[in-house]
Amino acid sequence: MDLQTLALHAGYEKDSQRTMAVPIYQTTAYEFRDVEHAANLFALKELGNIYTRLNNPTTDVFEKRFTALEGGEAAIATASGMSAIFFALANAAQAGDNIICANQLYGGSLTLSTHTLKRFGIEARFFDVHKPQQIEVLIDEKTKVIFFESLTNPSIDVADIEALTAIANKHNILTIVDNTVATPVLCRPFEFGADITVHSASKYTTGQGLAIGGILVERKGLVDKLKNNPRYSHFNEPDASYHGLVYTDTGLPPYTLRARLSLLRDLGAVVSPFNSWLFIQGIETLSLRMKEHSKNALMLAEFLESHKKVKKVNYPGLKSNANYKNAQKYFQDGLCSGLLSFEVEDFDEATKIVDATKLYSLVVNIGDSKSIITHPASTTHQQLSHEELIACGVPEGLIRISCGLESVKDLIEDLKQALEA
Ligand SMILES: *Cc1c(COP(=O)(O)O)cnc(C)c1O
Numbered sequence: 001m002d003l004q005t006l007a008l009h010a011g012y013e014k015d016s017q018r019t020m021a022v023p024i025y026q027t028t029a030y031e032f033r034d035v036e037h038a039a040n041l042f043a044l045k046e047l048g049n050i051y052t053r054l055n056n057p058t059t060d061v062f063e064k065r066f067t068a069l070e071g072g073e074a075a076i077a078t079a080s081g082m083s084a085i086f087f088a089l090a091n092a093a094q095a096g097d098n099i100i101c102a103n104q105l106y107g108g109s110l111t112l113s114t115h116t117l118k119r120f121g122i123e124a125r126f127f128d129v130h131k132p133q134q135i136e137v138l139i140d141e142k143t144k145v146i147f148f149e150s151l152t153n154p155s156i157d158v159a160d161i162e163a164l165t166a167i168a169n170k171h172n173i174l175t176i177v178d179n180t181v182a183t184p185v186l187c188r189p190f191e192f193g194a195d196i197t198v199h200s201a202s203k204y205t206t207g208q209g210l211a212i213g214g215i216l217v218e219r220k221g222l223v224d225k226l227k228n229n230p231r232y233s234h235f236n237e238p239d240a241s242y243h244g245l246v247y248t249d250t251g252l253p254p255y256t257l258r259a260r261l262s263l264l265r266d267l268g269a270v271v272s273p274f275n276s277w278l279f280i281q282g283i284e285t286l287s288l289r290m291k292e293h294s295k296n297a298l299m300l301a302e303f304l305e306s307h308k309k310v311k312k313v314n315y316p317g318l319k320s321n322a323n324y325k326n327a328q329k330y331f332q333d334g335l336c337s338g339l340l341s342f343e344v345e346d347f348d349e350a351t352k353i354v355d356a357t358k359l360y361s362l363v364v365n366i367g368d369s370k371s372i373i374t375h376p377a378s379t380t381h382q383q384l385s386h387e388e389l390i391a392c393g394v395p396e397g398l399i400r401i402s403c404g405l406e407s408v409k410d411l412i413e414d415l416k417q418a419l420e421a
Pocket of ligand 1: 080081082083106108109149153178180181199200201202203212213214366
C-alpha cells in the first residue's frame with residue numbers, strides 16, 4: 001500500500017465501539033482475567049497489556065502506524081526524541097564499548113554521546129558524514145554502533161546512507177539513522193541498508209509543535225544480524241533481569257523487545273497516551289505537509305540565493321548545493337524537507353535580520369507548521385568560540401529557517417523586507 005494510505009489506516013483495528021478516530025486509552029494499568037493470564041503475560045507466553053510504562057493501546061497504534069510508514073518490523077515510542085536515541089544507543093553498547101558518530105549531529109545527540117554516555121563508560125568516536133572512509137580506522141571489536149542523521153540538523157547535510165551502511169555491514173555493526181528531518185515520507189533508510197531508525201516525533205510528526213515524543217524503529221529481519229554476532233552477546237545470552245530470556249530466540253523483533261522489556265521498564269521514559277494520539281493525528285497529514293514544506297523551502301532558498309546580501313544558502317534541493325546528488329538519490333522526488341540556512345556578512349547583520357522579520361517566530365524548534373527562524377551563534381551554539389563555530393559549520397552570520405506552511409509569497413516578502421530593513 002502507498003504511504004498516504006498507510007498513514008490513515010495502518011495499525012488500527014476498530015473495537016466494538018467502531019470509532020473512526022483512534023481512542024485515547026488514558027489508563028495506567030490493565031486488569032488481568034485471572035492469575036494464569038497475568039503469569040502468561042509476564043512470561044511472554046501471551047502478549048498483552050500490563051502497565052502503561054510498558055505498553056498502551058493508543059501508543060501501540062502510533063508504533064504500528066509509524067513502523068508501516070518506515071517500512072520496518074516493529075517500533076517503540078518514547079517520551080522524547082532524545083530518549084529514543086538514548087535507548088537505541090544503550091541497547092547496543094555498554095561500559096567499555098564505543099560508538100562511531102557523525103560530526104554533523106543534532107546538539108542534544110552530540111552532548112549525549114560526548115558527555116553523558118562517556119560518564120556511563122561508552123566512548124564516542126567521530127567521523128565527517130561526507131567522508132565515510134574515515135570510519136574504517138575507528139572500528140575495533142568494541143564498536144557497537146554507527147550513528148548518523150539522514151538529513152542533518154542543523155548543518156543540513158545529506159548522508160550517503162548506502163556508503164555508510166556498507167561499511168557497517170562489512171564489520172557486522174549496527175547502523176542507527178536519525179530520520180527526524182527527512183521523515184519516512186521523504187526518506188526510508190531501511191531501503192538503503194540501515195538497521196534502526198530514530199525520530200523526534202516532536203517535529204514533523206506532530207507537525208504543529210504540539211507535543212514531545214520519540215520513536216525507535218527496527219528493520220525487518222534484524223534478528224539475523226544479531227543472532228550469534230559476538231558484538232552483541234547480550235542479545236544471545238540469557239537476560240538475568242528477565243528470568244533468562246534470550247532475545248534472539250523469542251521469535252519477536254529483538255531490538256525493540258529488549259528496549260521495551262529492559263530499558264523502558266527500568267528507565268521509564270514512556271510517551272503519554274495523549275501524545276501518542278496527537279502523533280497519530282499528525283501522521284494522517286504528514287505526507288501532504290512534507291511536500292508543501294519542501295516546496296516552500298525550495299522557493300525560499302531560490303529567492304535567498306538571488307539576494308545580494310546573502311553570501312551562501314544551504315538547501316540540498318538547490319543544484320548549487322554539495323548535497324544535491326545525495327538528495328536526488330535518497331529523497332522521494334528529490335524533496336528536501338523544510339530546513340534551510342543562509343549566511344549573511346556577520347553576527348550583527350544576522351541578528352538585525354532575525355529581529356526585523358514579522359512572520360517568522362524566533363524559536364529553537366523545527367517542523368512546526370508555523371515558520372521559525374533562529375540565529376544559532378547567539379542561542380544554541382552560544383558557548384562555542386569563533387573557531388569552533390566555523391568547524392561545525394555554523395558561522396556567526398548563519399541564520400536557520402524551518403519553513404512552515406504559510407503562503408510562500410508572504411514568507412518571501414517578509415524575509416525580503418527584513419534583509420533590506
Ligand atoms: C529535535 C531533534 C532531536 C531531539 O528530539 P526531542 O523530541 O526534542 O527530544 C533529535 N534529533 C533531531 C535531528 C532533532 O531535530
